[in-house]
Amino acid sequence: MMGQLSSGQERLFYSFNIEDHIPANHLLRNIDRCLDLSDLRHYLADFYSPIGRPSIDPELMIRLLIVGYCYGIRSERRLCEEAHLNLAYRWFCRLSLEDEVPNHSTFSKNRHGRFRDSSLFRWLFNEVLRRCMDAGLVKGEGFAVDASVIKADASRQRGVPGNEEINWSDPSLSTRAVREYLEALDEEALAEALPKRLSLTDPLSRWTAAPGGPAFFAYSTNYLIDVEHGVIMDVEPTPAHRTAEVESTKTMIERVEEHFDIKPDRLIGDTAYGTAPMLAWMVDEKEIEPHVPVWDKTERKNKSLSISDFQWSEKAQEYRCPTGHALRSEWRAFKNQRSHVTKADTIIFRSRQTDCSKCSMKERCCPNTSFRKIARSVHEAARNVARRIAATPQYVCSRHERKKVEMLFAHLKRILKLDRLRLRGMTGANDEFTLAAAVQNLRRLAKLTSQGPPATG
Structure with a gap:
């Protein structure tokens, strides 16, 4: 019926x-x-x-x-x-x-x-992280770091060229995001890194085409995670700019060490984090193993000799070419001692022109110049540490573990739907990124603890 x-x-x-x-x-x-x-x-x-x-x-x-x-x-x-x-x-x-x-x-x-x-959202994030630590989800041995670009709530049509003069006293520009930008404005820093375009809606966002496709205004969310269970140890918002993203790593590692007394034995990152100053900070200041590819633009792609073909002598502080000739930073003594350090934090080592003119390998070494020169970073020792680590089996394992950060970013955008910000300014980005990271940790904690305590080993 x-x-x-x-x-x-x-x-x-x-x-x-x-x-x-x-x-x-x-x-x-x-x-x-x-x-x-x-x-x-x-x-x-x-x-x-x-x-x-x-x-x-x-x-x-x-x-x-x-x-x-x-x-x-x-x-x-x-x-x-x-x-x-x-x-x-x-x-x-x-x-x-x-x-x-x-x-x-x-x-x-x-x-x-x-x-x-x-700073309520930061407090909430820390409280959730402590519960993750109490549940045994944080090992503290290996951290991974990465950044992901998130679109800002700023229209492309409201952007102007970065070198254009703007009347910030215009009442139509008197918004919270603009006031935050003006308060944080550093004229010297602005002159050094003048953006290509500036948003009148959210000036602290950065014009970028990093993900590919048309450019847009964006921020970056930077994650520092523990690779054991993918728990987010810290999160930091930055403009969508590689230099700011790399520098945020220092902020996050020091903050975790200060609040939770945890410092990793190794840090995993992509090539963007393999710059000489960053590697020196990890190796010399923090005593952290850099499981990071070295940012190296010196290797030549043609058949000419690269730096790796030259032998470095630490005792003599000079290079030796394959034919045995020396490359030195100075060939005569100066009355006033010179550091020879360039603005790029490198020391230039040069060969003798007389040695190169008679050398049988000149066409492979310096075909277009009368002598060979090599720029050696002042942080070359730290770069060599990263190169040695890159040849170990543990480094290969670290490369796989780094994918856990990318998985969190995919979850952030696809499941939590945070592919575009709703709030403006750096404080707005900080609120959204911090709360989202806290929720991701909560979901991870709820999932793993409902399945029983994590395996130790």
């Missing part, structure tokens, strides 16, 4: 418990077991007035934001609508069927106020 929906209300009262309708293996239930916000109110106590009308519970707003990032709900207006309808979201946020969901404008008000003033 065909059934039929009943029409009208049959009962005035219902016995309903949200707890009974949330599956035991639901993602939010697993995350809730791992999330501890008991210290949140104490942490924010100094940023709330002791008198006046009670505010919305900050834990409720944090839980709502976690839901939004977990399920890729980028709009806070839509997040509030979904939380009103979804039983699992209500359960996770400790809302009963009768409780009202906060208005979406509440998030903006608190984000630009007490949340940023208190």
Whole structure:
């Protein structure tokens, strides 16, 4: 017999418990077991007035934001609508069927106020990371670092050439992102790295075509992860520029060492992190093994002799060519001693013109010049350390482990839907990247702890 929906209300009262309708293996239930916000109110106590009308519970707003990032709900207006309808979201946020969901404008008000003033999202990230460490998901032996470009909330049409004069006092440009740019503006640094185009909407974003295709304004999110289980140890926003991305590695490693007393034995990265100054920082200052390809533009692709064909003598501080002739930084003594260090932090070693003119290998060595010269980095010792490590089996293993960072970026963009920022300015990028990284760690913690304790070995 065909059934039929009943029409009208049959009962005035219902016995309903949200707890009974949330599956035991639901993602939010697993995350809730791992999330501890008991210290949140104490942490924010100094940023709330002791008198006046009670505010919305900050834990409720944090839980709502976690839901939004977990399920890729980028709009806070839509997040509030979904939380009103979804039983699992209500359960996770400790809302009963009768409780009202906060208005979406509440998030903006608190984000630009007490949340940023208190660095709340950084506190949340650190708390989640501590729980990952307590669960045994962080080994601390090997870290990997990488950056991923995220589009800024800035239109291409609102960009101007970088060398164009701009009237920043124009009222139409008086936005939070512009004020942040002007406060952080360093004229000397700006002159050294003048961007090709500048966004009038979000001036701190960087014009880039790094991913391929048409250029756009963007920021970079930089991840430092522990390769044991892919836990994010730190996150740092930068403009989408290679130099800024590499320098952020120092900030992240030192911050992890300061807050958690953890310093890795080895650091894994791609060629961008293999510059001579960066390798020297890892080897000489931090005593970290650089599992990084050396950034080397000296090797020649034709049949002429490369630097590797010359033998270096540490004792004599000179190179020897294949025919035995010397290349030195100076061939005569100067009254005033010279360092011979160039602006590029290199020392130029030159051969004698008389030696090269009679050499049988001149056409392979220096066919277009009268003598051969070699630029040796002042950090060549650190570069040699990286080259020796690159010949070890552990380096091959590190190359495979580095893919865990790229997997996190793919998860960030495809699952969490963070392929374009909603907030502007460096603080906006910092808020989004930090909260997203905290949620990724929460998801990893919930997944691994629900499967039992990680294997040790």
